[in-house]
Amino acid sequence: MKKTTLCGLALLTLPLGAFAIDAGPASPQQQETEGWLQLQSRNTVASPKLQTATATERELSMQRWLKSYLHEIPKFFDQDEGGKVDSGSGE
Template identity: 85%
Template sequence: MKMTLICCLGLLTLPIAAHAIDAGPASPQQQETEGWLQLQSRNKAASTKQQTSTATERELSMQRWLKSYEHEIPQFFDQDEGGKVDSGSGG
């Protein structure tokens, strides 16, 4: 009985915890990002110019997309398979 009561009280506090997490951006950078995301999702900053692509651009885009399927996705990533990182002085 006690365990059921504790579980029910815990479930009742979940919305409060979720609200606390979504209280708002913590830093100015996060506020700026949130502002841009809201503009985008609300369609407030859409361009007035119609964005179009030519038939050639669409064809090249489709070819590039189809070509991406030519490479097999490996079962796992082996860190030793990749190249070496040059930690030299650069240039």
């Protein structure tokens, strides 16, 4: 009975963790990021100038996109392939 009660209480406290996440930004950098994301999602500061691409720009973009399909996707990535990562420890 005691175990069931403790499990029930534990399950009831799980949603409280979500409130901690929504409490607000923890740092000035996060506040700045949140602000930019809100402006973007609300579309309140969109440029009044319509931005278009020329036919040449569209064609070059399409060619670049199509060219990306020429590279085969490997079945797996070898950890030793492509060099080493410097840990910065100076060893």
